[in-house]
Every structure is written in structure tokens, then in C-alpha cells.
Amino acid sequence: MVKRISKFADRVYELTRRIPRGKVMTYGQLAKLAGNPKAARAVGLLMKQNPDAPNTPCHRVVAADGSLTGYSGGGVSVKESMLKDEGVIFNGEKVDLGISRISGVT
DNA sequence: AAAATGACGGTGT
DNA sequence: TACACCGCCATTT
Numbered sequence: 001m002v003k004r005i006s007k008f009a010d011r012v013y014e015l016t017r018r019i020p021r022g023k024v025m026t027y028g029q030l031a032k033l034a035g036n037p038k039a040a041r042a043v044g045l046l047m048k049q050n051p052d053a054p055n056t057p058c059h060r061v062v063a064a065d066g067s068l069t070g071y072s073g074g075g076v077s078v079k080e081s082m083l084k085d086e087g088v089i090f091n092g093e094k095v096d097l098g099i100s101r102i103s104g105v106t
Numbered sequence: 107a108a109a110a111t112g113a114c115g116g117t118g119t
Numbered sequence: 120t121a122c123a124c125c126g127c128c129a130t131t132t
Contacts, residue, residue, distance in 0.1 A: 027113075027114055028114070028115060031114085039114090040114040041111095041112060042112090042114090043113085044112070044114060045111080048112075048113050058113080063113080063114070064116085065115090068113090069113040070112095070113035076113090079113095
């Protein structure tokens with residue numbers, strides 16, 4: 001029924017789905033592109049409520065400082081492994097936003 | 107309609 | 120770097 005949960009959620013999922021492999025997007029950045037720079041919380045909420053279905057790689061979404069947060073697909077550990085496996089550069093326990101963070105969405 | 111919830115972000119200590 | 124507090128928002132009950 002392809003029911004749009006809401007304009008915001010639909011937008012967030014769309015952007016999340018567009019995240020290229022080997023790169024990550026922060027909740028704040030995602031929220032901003034979605035239309036509300038302060039809705040980072042709402043964005044994370046949607047990720048958790050929705051499965052990490054193959055169409056929504058929420059594992060490519062990290063916190064603003066590059067630290068990983070929850071992951072309904074198993075936990076942060078799994079998320080970290082996935083990102084590394086995709087080519088994301090990790091700086092200790094955080095993602096190297098200076099390299100893996102998306103700057104030009106295009 | 108109102109209250110409660112949460113995978114955030116920023117700032118201060 | 121780690122922890123605590125506040126502010127913001129959308130979703131769900």
C-alpha cells in the first residue's frame with residue numbers, strides 16, 4: 001500500500017537510501033536535508049521503528065560526532081563492522097567524518 | 107488532543 | 120574524553 005508514513009519520514013528514508021557505499025550521513029545532516037535541521041531525533045526514531053530493510057541502510061547513519069548509536073539489526077558492533085566492510089574509515093571508535101561524511105548530496 | 111518516548115545536537119563542567 | 124543538562128522535533132499510544 002505504499003502508504004507514506006509522513007512527508008518527513010518518507011524524505012528521510014529516501015535520503016538514507018541514497019547514501020553511497022563507503023560513506024555515512026549524520027542524523028543532523030539527514031534531518032536537515034529532510035527539511036528540519038533540528039529533527040535529528042525524529043530521524044533516529046524512524047530508523048529504529050523501521051527495519052534495516054535492504055532498502056533503508058540505516059547503518060550508514062551515524063551521530064554528528066561520528067560515534068555510532070543503536071542499531072535494530074543487532075547492535076552498534078554489527079553496524080561498525082558493516083561500515084568498515086563497506087570502506088568507511090574509522091578513527092578509533094568513531095567514523096572519520098572528514099572522509100566518510102557526505103558533503104555534496106547532489 | 108495531550109502526554110510520553112527516543113538510534114540527536116549542542117554546550118557546559 | 121567523559122558525563123550531565125537543555126532544547127528540538129516527529130512518531131506512537
